[in-house]
Amino acid sequence: MRWLSRLGHKPLVEKRLDSELHFHLEQQIADYIASGLSPAEARRRANLEFGSVEGFKEECREARWENRLELLLHDIQFAFRGLRKNPRFTLVAILALALGIGASTAMFSVIYNALVAPFPYKDQGRLVTLRIRDLDQRGNGEDFRGLLSYSELRDYMEQNRVFDGLIANCEIDVVYDSGENNSYLAANFVTPGTFELFGVAPLLGRGLEPADYEPGAPPVFVLRYATWTNQFGSDPGVVGKSFSLNGVRRTLVGVMPLRFAWGGANLWMPRDPGVVNVMRGAFIPQYWGVVAHLKPGVSIQEAEAEINVIGTRIAPTYRADYPTHFHVVVESFVHAVVGQGFRRTLFVLFAAVGLLLLIGCANVASLLLARATTRGREFAVRAALGASRARLVRQLLLESILLALGGAIVGVLFAWAGILGLAAAMPPFTIPSETVIEMNGWVLLFEISLAIATVVIFGLFPALQASRVDVQDALRGAGKGLGGTIAKSRLRNAVIVVEVALSLILLFTAGLFMRSFVAIQNVPLGWQAEHVLAGRIPLPAQRYMTGPQIVSFFEPLIRTLKSTPGIEAASPVSATPPYGGFGGNIEIPGKTHTGEWESLIQLVGEDYFSVVRHPLIAGRSFTEAEVSTARKVVVINQTFQRRFLGDGDPLGRTIILDVLKKLPDAVADRSFQVIGVAADAMNVGLENPVEPELWIPYSVTGSGMRRLLVRTTGDPGSMNAAVRKAVWAVDPTVAFAEGQPLADWLNTFSYAQPRLGFFLVATFAAIGLLLVTLGVYSVIAYSTSRRTHEIGIRMALGAAPGDVLKMVLKHGLAVVVPGIAIGILVSFAVSRSVVSQLWGVSSYDPLSAVSVVLLLLAIGLLACWIPARRATRVSPVTALHYE
C-alpha cells in the first residue's frame, strides 16, 4: 500500500526525487572541489558525468507503479487534447467509423434475426418440414406439394423413428359473430403436441393441452397477441369467455405472447377428431403443413432417408397424391419459411455493408497515415525533450483507441436508428411474422473490435515510424518539400485507390438495383389497379357447393354493391391479378399437338373487365344472363389465341376445357364458345412473360376459391366497411376477408422487395460516396498543404495559378483514375452474381457503368479542386515562410 500513500503526496514524491538527484550532484561537485578543481569546472564535469537530470527523473517516475497509473490518466488527457485540437480530423474519422459500424451492425442484425434465428421456438435449429418433389419436372425436380392429407400425416407420424415430435397445422376460415356484426379470422387447426413442441409459454391463460383434442371435449381456442390487441382491445378479461366462431361457441383459454405466430393464424383450435378432412370452399380438402423435431443425434440426411422409405411404402395408397417419381425433401424449418430469393437479397446487402465497413476503415486509415506524417516533427521535439519511445507510442495508441471508441459510440446510435428503419421498411411476408428484429450484441462487439483494430493498426505503424525518427533530421526537414517519405505517400495513395474502387463497386451495384426496380415499376400491367378494392370471400363449404348456390350469394351481393354510392361495379374472381387463376389442360377440336396444352383459367362475373379496366380487342364480355345461367362462353387473351388458335377469326371457335372434368363437381359439357379476345396483360406476376389465359362465368362450377374485386370512385380503402356490411347482409355466416386496395396489394407483393433492396443499396452507396469524397479530399488537401512551400517557390518563379491547379488536379487524378479502373473491372466480375437475382438488367449495364464512372470522376475532381484552389490563393511570401 506504499504506492497509495505516495499517490496522495505527489508533490512530496517529486520533491524527494529532486533532492535525491541533487544530493548526488552536490556531493560530486563537493568531492571534485575537494580534489582541487575550480567550482565551475567541478560543476561542469559533475553534470556531464551524470547525464540528463530530467530524462532520468522521467525514467524514475516510470519505474513506479502509481506513476504508471497517473501517466496513463495524463496520456488520456493528452490524447483528448490532441483530438480536440484538430476537430475536423476527429469528426471525419469518427463519422467514417460510425457509418461503417452502424450500417453493418444493423444489416447483420436483420440477417441474423430473419435468417438464422427468426423464431421464438424451442430448439428451432432441429425443426424440419416435409415437401414432396416431382423428379420428372425440369431440372432437379419441382415441388409437387408441401402439404399432406391427414391420413398420410398419420402414416408418417406413426411409422417414423427419426422424429421425437411431429405436428401439423391446417388453415381454416373463421367467421367471428359478435352479435352486432361479423368479421373474418384466419384460424389454424393444430394437432396434439403443437404447443409442447414449440415450447412457448402463453401470455395469459394456457395453451392447448392433450385433453382438448379428446372426442367430446368442450370446444376451445387460443388467441394470437396481435389479434387480441386489435379485435379484443387487449382485455385480459376475455380469457375464459366463449365466442361464436363459425356458429360454434368456443371458449378462449389463452393468449400467446407477441412473437408466437405459428402458421400466421389469428387463432388456434384443436383439430376436430370427428372431421377427417377440413374443407375450404366446396370440394377442396385442406391439407396439412408439417413440422417435426429431429430426435437427438439424428441428422437431416438420416431423417430424409427414412422418410423416403415410408413415402415409397405408402404412395400406392394415395396414388393421386404422389407423382410417378418423387422424393420427399426434409428441410430445415427456418430455411423453408424464409424464401430463397429474399435470402439472396439479404446476402448481397450484407456484402454491400461489408464494403462500406471496409471503405470506412480505409478512410480512417488514410486519415491517420496523413496525420502521422504531419506530426513527425511534433514527435521529434518531444523525443528530444526526454519522452521515451514507449511513452510516445502509448500516447498515440491511446489517441487511436479514443477515436475508435468515439466511432463505436456514434456507430451504436447509427445501428440503433438503422435497425428501427430497416424493421419498418421490411416488406410483409418476406420474413416470418414471429421475427423480431433487434440489435445483435455479438455483432456490435465484433464491429467495435474491428474498428479498434483498424484504428490501432493504422495509428500504430505511423507511430512506431515516427518514434524512430532521427531527431535532427525531422526537425530540419519536416513539413517541407515532398509529401512525407515516398513509401508513406505510396501507402496513403494505395489506400485511396482501394477506397475509390470499393465505392465504385457499391455504386455500380446500387445502379443495377435501381435499374431493376425502375424496370419492374415500368412493366405495363395491361389493366389498372387504382380504385379497386380486393378481398376474399370464404364461402362455407357445406352450403355453397354448386354453381347455382354460389350465384345465389353473389347476385344479390353485386346488386347491393352496385347501388352503393361510391361503388361503380364489382365482380367475383378466382385469383387476384397479376395472377391468372388456376392452370389446366385445354383442347381445340381439330387440332392435334404434342405435349400438354395448358391455360390459366379465371372464374369471373360479367363486370370483371370493366372493374380492372382490362381492354378487349375483339368481341365482347359476358352478359348478366350468360353469367347467371352459366352459359358455356369464354373470353381468351391474345397469347392464347396466338398459341392455340392460330390465324383466322377466333370469335365463335370452340375450346374444350378438359380441366373441368377433374373438378369434384365435374362439368359434363366442357365445350366453350369464344365470344371475346382480351389484350395481353400480366398474369404470372410482374417478372414473367404473359401465359395463355381464359375467362369463364364464375357460375360454371361450385369449386374453387372466390375473391371479390370492387371498383370504387374514390379511395378504395374507405369502401371496406361498406363491402363488409353488404356481405353480412347477404349471409351473416360469410365475411369479407383480407380486404385492401389492389394497388396496396401490388405494392406489397411486387414492388416492396425490389424497392427495399434498391433503397438499402442506394443508402449504402450514398454513405460510401460521402466517405470516399472525404477520403480523397483529406489526402489531397493534406499533400497540397505539405507542398505549400514548393507551390510558393513555383509561383515566385512565375508559375500561373492555372499551372498550380493543373499540378494538384493531376496528383488527385493519379489516385482517382486507377481506383475507378480497378473498381469497374471488379464490378463487372462480381455483378453477374448480383444480377442473377435482379430482374430486367444485364450484368454489364452500360448506363449504370457510365454514370457511376462519371459520378466518381466528378466527385474526385471536386475533392481535389478545393485544396487546389486554396493553394493558388496563397501568396508566395506566406508560402515561403510556411512550415
Place this chain on the structure above:
Amino acid sequence: MPTEKNDLHRGTLDMLILKILAAGPLHGYAIAQRLQQISKDYFQVPQGSLYPALHRLEEREWLDAEWKDTSTGREAKFYTLTSKGKKQLEAEVLGWERLSDAVSLILRTAD
C-alpha cells in the same frame, strides 16, 4: 536515445547494485562511487542511469529505502537490501557463475 545503451547492461547493473548493498545500507552517490571503484571505471554509463535502476529495484521490493542523515548532517536516501533482494542476488550470482563457467569452457575448448 540513451536508454538503449542502459538496456544492454540493465541486468548486470541490477546485480552489481544488489551486490554492493549486500555489504550494508548506502545512498545513491555512495553506490555510484563504489561502483566506479570496484569496476575500475570499466562501466562507462552516465551516473544518472543508476537512479532509475534503484527505483526499479525498490519497486520490486528487492531494496528498501529510508531518508536518514549522513555523516555531514545532510538528509539522503539510503538503500538497504531486503530479504527478497538477498535471494534474488544469490540466484543471479549463481546464474552468472554458471554462464561464465560455460562461456570460459567454450572459449578454452573451442579450437
